[in-house]
Each structure stands twice: as structure tokens, then as C-alpha cells.
Amino acid sequence: MPEGHSLHRLARRLRRDLVGRPTRAWSPQGRFAEGAAEIDGDVAASSDAYGKHLVLGYESGRLLHVHLGLFGKMGRRRDPSAEPRGAVRLRLATDRSAWDLRGPTACHLITPGDLDRLLGRLGPDPLRPDAYPTPALARIARSRRTIGELLLDQSIIAGIGNVYRCEILHLVGMAPQTPGRATGEHERARMWDLAVSLMAEGASAGRIVTFPQPSTDGRRLYVYRQETCGSCGGPVTRAALGARPAHWCPRCQPEEGP
């Protein structure tokens, strides 16, 4: 699940649950024992998502940075004293609940300088109200890289993952191989607007839905990991683009010139 929408949803739930409360922290699995000890008992002050990154702030000024990666999870337990199950990297518990972090790519305490550097290498996040997309869209307009690669580059736009990339390209009718510089201004603006609206819906719903609901066959996506295209019913093509498999409909998303 963890594209940007999941992290924003998680940040909101953690904010509701943790902020303002003294929070016990420890590492049942042991791999974050020292970091957890540093924030143990601290009062949580903020919970924010930036693209796919989660940052919890504490009243002491300490900052906890989490990136879930591909299969990291952070799940809520109602009973704060419930026994952790499995490989729990970090448990955060207040008087009302506990949160268990498993399998993250990153879980570190960071300095304000680290946070600045992190934010400095992220592009605008469609889910942040202050996001300013103009320079990012201009970079796409100048780039010889493919639009499929550019949409996954977190330093251009932060928070889009493989599902949203494929779905957004379908909705604008563009093949992922299209060079950034071959995209039109209107198409670039529409890709950004789609990212904003689709990811906001995903954050509220808790899952990615791009196909109009209710769909008769339970379909939620047009092309990502689909056999047939949700628009025309034709076969969906799958091919690695950069490191990751892209899915698109060659009929609805024709390749354009360079």
C-alpha cells in the first residue's frame, strides 16, 4: 500500500492518537533499541508525511524518520499493553493505543538539518496544501527521460508510486515511454491535478481507486496489474521501465514522437 496517500493517512491517524501524549517507545525486535530509548516517554508534538516519508516530532525536539519501503507496515493495536507479535522494529504506546512498526526501509532519529536535506531532495507533494508544482512540471518539460521514469522520481514529484504512475498516464492517454519533453503543457498540468485528486481520495478511502465506482466487476484500476484495459477492454502491456514494471494500454495510450 505505501504510496504517498498511505503515508498521509498514517500521519493523520498517528497525529490523532499520539500527539500531546507521553509515548512509550521501545524495540521488541531490538534493531532500534537505542533510538527507541532516546524518545521513550517523550511527548509527541507532530506527525507529518512528506511524499512517502513519515516524520514524528517530539517536545524534546527529537525527530523520528520512518520510510516503510515496499512492505513496511505500521499498525494500530487497541490495547496498549498487547504483546507484540512478530518482528516489531518499534512500538509506540500511549494510554489509549499502541502502534507497531514492522519491516521499514528506514527508521532513524534525525536532526533538523537531516530533515532539511531530506525535504530538499523531494519534489512537491500533491497531498501537501502548500505544494507548488510549476518548477517540477518545467523540469518534466525539459527532460529527455521518459514520463514513466519522471513520475516515479521522488525528487520531481514526491509520493507517486507505481500504481498512481500507471493510472495517471492512462488517464492522460500517454504511453510511459513518452519523453518528458514531448509532453504538452496541458497534459502536465492535468497529470498534477490527477495526482492531487486521486491521491487525496486514496488517503481518505485507505486504498487506491481510480476506476469510477461502483464498477460492476469490482474493478478499481484501469491498467495497473490488469489483464484488460478498463477503458477499451483491450489487452494491457507490461514492461519494465527503469527498475519497475509499467502497465499500459497501447490502444488508449499511443506512443508519441520524441
Added chain:
DNA sequence: CACTCATGTACAC
């Protein structure tokens, strides 16, 4: 049941 693959980085080499 065993096995593969996945919504993604981070780091070792």
C-alpha cells in the same frame, strides 16, 4: 502447504 511477487528505498560492494 510452499512458493513468488509487490504499491520502494537504502546501503554494500
Added chain:
DNA sequence: TGTACCTGAGTGG
């Protein structure tokens, strides 16, 4: 460039 992360949905036997 390859591997770690070590979850969980889906597939096949």
C-alpha cells in the same frame, strides 16, 4: 549492480 528489508496477497500443488 545486487541485496536487504522479512509482510502478505495471490497462485499453484
